[in-house]
Amino acid sequence: MDRPTRPGGGRVRGRHGRARGAARAVALASGTSALHLGPLAWGVGPGDVVPTSTMTFAATANAIVYTGATPYFIDSDPETGQMDPDLLERALCELKAEGRSVPAVVPVDLLGRCVDYTRIVEIAHAHGARVLADAAESLGAWHAGVPAGKHGDAAIFSFNGNKVMTTSGGGMYLTDDEVAAARVRHLATQAREPVAHYEHRDIGFNYRLSNLLAAMGLAQLARLDEMLERRRARREAYAELVADVPGVEVFQRRGDEDDNCWLTALIVDPKVAGFDAASLGAVLAAAGAESRPLWKPMHLQPVFAAMPHLTNGSAERMFRTGLTVPSGSALTAEEGERVAIVARRALAVRHAPVPVAGAV
Ligand SMILES: *Cc1c(COP(=O)(O)O)cnc(C)c1O
Numbered sequence: 410m411d412r413p414t415r416p417g418g419g420r421v422r423g424r425h426g427r428a429r430g431a432a433r434a435v436a437l438a439s440g441t442s443a444l445h446l447g448p449l450a451w452g453v454g455p456g457d458v459v460p461t462s463t464m465t466f467a468a469t470a471n472a473i474v475y476t477g478a479t480p481y482f483i484d485s486d487p488e489t490g491q492m493d494p495d496l497l498e499r500a501l502c503e504l505k506a507e508g509r510s511v512p513a514v515v516p517v518d519l520l521g522r523c524v525d526y527t528r529i530v531e532i533a534h535a536h537g538a539r540v541l542a543d544a545a546e547s548l549g550a551w552h553a554g555v556p557a558g559k560h561g562d563a564a565i566f567s568f569n570g571n572k573v574m575t576t577s578g579g580g581m582y583l584t585d586d587e588v589a590a591a592r593v594r595h596l597a598t599q600a601r602e603p604v605a606h607y608e609h610r611d612i613g614f615n616y617r618l619s620n621l622l623a624a625m626g627l628a629q630l631a632r633l634d635e636m637l638e639r640r641r642a643r644r645e646a647y648a649e650l651v652a653d654v655p656g657v658e659v660f661q662r663r664g665d666e667d668d669n670c671w672l673t674a675l676i677v678d679p680k681v682a683g684f685d686a687a688s689l690g691a692v693l694a695a696a697g698a699e700s701r702p703l704w705k706p707m708h709l710q711p712v713f714a715a716m717p718h719l720t721n722g723s724a725e726r727m728f729r730t731g732l733t734v735p736s737g738s739a740l741t742a743e744e745g746e747r748v749a750i751v752a753r754r755a756l757a758v759r760h761a762p763v764p765v766a767g768a769v
Contacts, residue, residue, distance in 0.1 A: 431559055431583035433590035436618035436626070437597055440545040440567025440580035444472035446616065447541045447563050447582055448513050450592040453478050458509050458717070460500055461543075462492040462517040462524075463706040464724040469517055469543050470707050470716075482708040482718035485519075490661060490727055492516045494528040500719045501536040513539045518547035518557060520733075521573070521640075521671030522661050526552050526560040533561075541565070545580075548573045549637045549669035557669070558583045568622075573636060573671050573738075574629040576622040636738035640670040643736050646749055647673050654756045656682025657689075660703075660731060674703055674733045686732040692755035693734070698748050703731030 437443045453459060455477035461469050463482035473480040483500055486493040497514065504511050514533040516524040526542070533540045540561030544550075547557035548566050558564045563586065566572075568579035582593045595601075600613025618626075629636075644659065651657045660674040679685035690700045705728055708718035735748050 430556065431564070432585040433583065433587055435582045435590055435594045435597065436623055437580045437582060437593075438616045438618055439578055440543075440565050440569060440572075441468040441472055442597065442614065442616035443565035443567075443580040443582040443593075444469060444515070444541070444543060445475045446593045446596050446614070447565060447589075448473065448476045448478065448515075449596060450589045451513060451539055453512050456510060457513075458504055458511050459513050459515055460497060460504075460511065460538075461515040461707075462519065463708045463718060463720065464490065464492075464519055464704060464727060465517040465543065465707060466545075466704060467707065467710065467712075468545075469515060470713060473515065480707070480713065480716050482706070482713070482716060482720070484706075484708075484718075484720040485723040485727065486525075487721070487723045487726075489522070489525070490723070491519055491522060491524040492529065493721065493723070494525055494532055496719050496721065497529060498532045501532065501538065503719075505536060511536065511538050513541055515541045515543055516561075517543040518545075518550065520661060520674060521546050521550055521669040522665070523547055523550050523552035523557055523560065523667065526555075530561055539563075545569075546572065546671045547669055549633060550671075551667040562586065563589060568626055568629075571737075573640070573669055574626070574633055576618065576626040576629065579618045579622050579626060581618075637669050639738040639740075640673075640736055643738075643740065643745060644670040644673045646745065647675065647734060647752070650749060650752055650756065651675060654682070656680070657756065660727075671736065672733050673736045674731045676727070676730050677732065678730065686730050689755055690732050693751060696751040696754065698735060698751045700732050700734050703727050703733060 453476050457478040458481050459473045459478045460481040460483050464485050470480045483492050483496050516529050530540050542561040542564035544557040544564045545567035550557040563584035566581040568576040570577055584590050596613050597616035600609050600611040602608035648659045648662055656678040658676050660676045677686040693700045706724035707713050
């Protein structure tokens, strides 16, 4: 898609009265390729440090490593689960004192809620770093009246099969910066110079979105509102289910009017609930409903063990106590009802002792 599109505009315009989409969008093969080319277009490379959220999917950190830079993992705010702006500020001050080069920060919109861009962008810019928003999960979410994908200096979306809207595989780079957008498009198209004889001055990539998949994306975009409503309804149903279950709550439920409700997670406090997230997951699995722990934080991953991090225990606690539950907009009403029945039964486990699984 060469023509600039306006994600966050169009379909979701009604929400806050006006759409303010990014001026430029480049359709790419995946969210990961957008996370790779975004920093490259800014000249990020070996020797640079790029702070990012420790609570994310590995793709965010992998892409930073592809550029040759070093990811620096920042823990979550205990309240919101999103990148903690105070920790980011501390990390940037410490890195500056060490004389490190920090050209960019990549905050991640966890589970379809925007990070606190008001503070994070201000802090990053004050330290001379640009912000690339990993909005892979937050298409259709808002922060401070501005749609996801429009925050920071650039943003990325994913259209992978598990995301809010999908092209089966795909992604997008968004920015108001025409030079950066042109650079991303160039690098994504094998870095072919605009001449007939295939001239190359850069190492390029084959990161374009195919035209067939782009057509699928346009059809999905037309259904975006409806798909978001289904996910929200699913979250409401879970909130009702756990309303009178002590020790179990819907993660990020408070203040979720601006979320896209991409993936609903339950947080289980075993001391209050009498069971833990793993045993709830086991009961759900036995009844045929898939659930998973929240992601294992990046600073605990063997592959990133040598990378720097600044933590406060929040992400590790979320990993121990969180369970993501079926949330897809393709779930039928019947399937949703079946999950609800199973979950209701599973949540009753506290009345009957069940074996508590070992730590996840
Ligand atoms: C899905 C996801 C990605 C990767 O997107 P792909 O399109 O699968 O490459 C990156 N970051 C986050 C936070 C994601 O959830």
